[in-house]
Amino acid sequence: MKKVGIVFFDQFTDIDVVMHWDLLNRVRQYCGLADFEVKLLGTASAHVSMSGLCIPATGSLAEIKDADAVLFASGRGTRSLIQNSAYLQQLKSYLDPQRQLIAAQCSGSLLLGAIGLLRHVNVSAYPPILELLLSYGAQPVQKSFVVDRQFATASGCLAAPQLSGWLIQQLVSEQAATQVLESAAPLEDLLRPVASHAV
């Protein structure tokens, strides 16, 4: 059994939660792997997005402990959470970077920075959070998607599939990642001759 926890909160960016949630759940739906679990982990029974969408949590923050991979969503809500020492203390006590893959979308990186996990770590440089990333000792890189050991970060909502794809590849297989990403690709990408897929 592989478990992924998506950590979300009030004032999350809608796409950055639901894109990952949907793509990761496709491992079961499209690859026939029943033992792949995705949970939305929060501090309340539901959280409300920046656009007013109310999405139920399917687990508590404490379930971070049980996850093989933890993915931090983005959104305006991160700005108050990086000041919330009780919240950060919880993250710190539940996360285990020695054992887990740790991923963040856009401003989700701030939470990792605030608990000291990004010192000397290459991270995707989302412009609105560049200064804060530097203040946390991170090494921002001008790429949509960056992997540094167990840490993976993506910038721009539409870079989310690269991050989900990487998690699936690491936790399941390259083939499963390809299957899932193709199931969401724009039609024309699927119609291109195989040779240009590789480009």
Next chain:
Amino acid sequence: MKKVGIVFFDQFTDIDVVMHWDLLNRVRQYCGLADFEVKLLGTASAHVSMSGLCIPATGSLAEIKDADAVLFASGRGTRSLIQNSAYLQQLKSYLDPQRQLIAAQCSGSLLLGAIGLLRHVNVSAYPPILELLLSYGAQPVQKSFVVDRQFATASGCLAAPQLSGWLIQQLVSEQAATQVLESAAPLEDLLRPVASHAV
């Protein structure tokens, strides 16, 4: 005031609802246009996605009547709805193709086909629904995004931004569409020199 209704239902595709919801709501958030309203229209107080996500509706199907643009979500749920004559009758009575922009993501086109709106209309040819589209008299085209008069269709979840972008361009302006799409673009797309943006 411009109003967009996103029609969704049980067994919807998560990305195909939330991507449009988020991007369309950014017209208010990123372009400062307060008089742009987006509603999630359903037949119940909430609908559950193919991945088990429960999302509240923010309006009833009858509010299709008030919309300047109506966007049909996709998902397995369309397959039972195209057999549900009471549901189709409601869509038919509320939609006004003379006045409204009518858009569909992937299998959302089936609902338009089932109420007879796609005869001799060019539509994006999402492979799993190709035969049904033909049976409705539609003219499938092998493109991710197709516009034919007031009808716009997109295939593949990640073609959704093209469809949302078109709706924003038609209802607001080209500039607003660009602003919204750039706010969700992968970081590297934003860093490319302007000349290659145009390519």
